[in-house]
Amino acid sequence: MNIWIAIAATAVGCYAVKLIGLLVPAGVLERPLVRRLAALLPVALLAALTAQQTFADGRTLVLDAKAAGLAAAAVALVLRAPFLLVVAAAVVVTAGVRAMAG
Amino acid sequence: MAEQTALADIRSEDGGKPDAAVVRDALGVGVAVGLSGFAFGVTSAGSGLSLLQTCALSLLVFTGASQFALVGALAAGGNPLAAAAGAFFLGVRNAFYGLRLSQLLALPRAVRPFAAQWVIDETTAVALAQPTRRSVRIGFTVTGLSLYVLWNLTTLIGAVGAQAIGDTDAWGLDAAGPAVFLALLAPMLKTAAERAVAGIAVLLGLGLLPVLPAGVPVLVAALAAPTVLYVEGRRMRTSACDATSAHDTRREAR
Numbered sequence: 632m633n634i635w636i637a638i639a640a641t642a643v644g645c646y647a648v649k650l651i652g653l654l655v656p657a658g659v660l661e662r663p664l665v666r667r668l669a670a671l672l673p674v675a676l677l678a679a680l681t682a683q684q685t686f687a688d689g690r691t692l693v694l695d696a697k698a699a700g701l702a703a704a705a706v707a708l709v710l711r712a713p714f715l716l717v718v719a720a721a722v723v724v725t726a727g728v729r730a731m732a733g
Numbered sequence: 734m735a736e737q738t739a740l741a742d743i744r745s746e747d748g749g750k751p752d753a754a755v756v757r758d759a760l761g762v763g764v765a766v767g768l769s770g771f772a773f774g775v776t777s778a779g780s781g782l783s784l785l786q787t788c789a790l791s792l793l794v795f796t797g798a799s800q801f802a803l804v805g806a807l808a809a810g811g812n813p814l815a816a817a818a819g820a821f822f823l824g825v826r827n828a829f830y831g832l833r834l835s836q837l838l839a840l841p842r843a844v845r846p847f848a849a850q851w852v853i854d855e856t857t858a859v860a861l862a863q864p865t866r867r868s869v870r871i872g873f874t875v876t877g878l879s880l881y882v883l884w885n886l887t888t889l890i891g892a893v894g895a896q897a898i899g900d901t902d903a904w905g906l907d908a909a910g911p912a913v914f915l916a917l918l919a920p921m922l923k924t925a926a927e928r929a930v931a932g933i934a935v936l937l938g939l940g941l942l943p944v945l946p947a948g949v950p951v952l953v954a955a956l957a958a959p960t961v962l963y964v965e966g967r968r969m970r971t972s973a974c975d976a977t978s979a980h981d982t983r984r985e986a987r
Contacts, residue, residue: 634786637813637820641803642793644817645824649796650849652831653840660832664962665958669829670921671930671958676823677918678799678931679938679954684805684911687942700908701915708919714765721912726905 700725755868759875769952772909774891779901791888811948830857851877880945900955931955
């Protein structure tokens with residue numbers, strides 16, 4: 632039930648912000664400070680999420696095969712690989728490291 | 734104003750962009766990103782969400798980063814509202830995309846609630862790259878439609894597949910989530926300010942993980958954005974003051 636509450640809240644919130652953008656007159660959200668914050672907020676969230684999902688297991692910090700997978704994704708990004716290839720590189724390398732270790 | 738530029742563009746350059754070229758570009762983005770719904774389906778099912786919950790997220794939320802963030806936070810045992818808050822903050826950028834798009838698309842008010850669900854990173858990127866209003870509309874619609882259909886289809890396939898193969902970690906599929914975040918993050922890291930925000934956020938997110946309840950460290954890490962903005966503002970004010978001595982003395986008197 633808790634999961635459904637989270638899904639409903641996210642769905643309503645995310646749809647509302649999409650609609651607000653299309654409905655509000657230009658200028659309301661155009662203040663430089665607001666724009667700048669909106670550009671930087673995803674950077675902070677994505678960086679924190681990337682780090683947590685790579686180096687955390689529950690509430691403990693770990694270093695496992697996912698770190699190697701993320702490194703592979705980073706290399707793919709530097710080489711300007713397409714989106715799907717970046718994700719595939721992370722998955723394949725993580726699975727490979729686990730297979731060798733296990 | 735936009736109309737005039739659009740018309741000017743049609744006449745100048747190579748007579749505008751052919752519809753087929755716009756459709757091809759839009760489909761390229763829509764198909765490539767739409768297919769990664771598979772990674773979401775697998776991640777979500779691997780995080781313990783049911784098939785129905787996984788598909789509901791793709792159908793109703795339809796903004797990838799928020800979806801990954803939500804299932805990640807729920808899997809880590811986060812409070813549902815803290816998890817939803819993190820996902821919501823990631824979705825806020827879509828409001829600013831909508832702002833840009835509403836001028837370019839110039840949709841009738843009645844159509845906007847239906848178009849809203851497709852206002853995401855990819856549709857905005859394709860639409861903004863188009864030279865005329867006609868191609869903006871085609872680009873937005875084709876990207877939105879192809880991405881929405883494929884994203885939901887591959888979410889379903891991924892979720893069913895994950896339940897069939899059981900332990901998704903053995904296949905390295907738990908690395909898909911962070912890899913998606915990294916791929917979304919990488920193009921945003923252009924200036925020193927952005928890199929500083931990312932660095933501080935990583936330190937906060939990992940450092941606070943053992944001491945705060947699940948889901949909360951990410952929200953605290955979000956504070957890296959206003960912090961860097963504040964420092965940046967102070968620095969700009971200081972350099973502006975150096976330039977104009979009159980302001981400088983007045984400020985120092987305070």
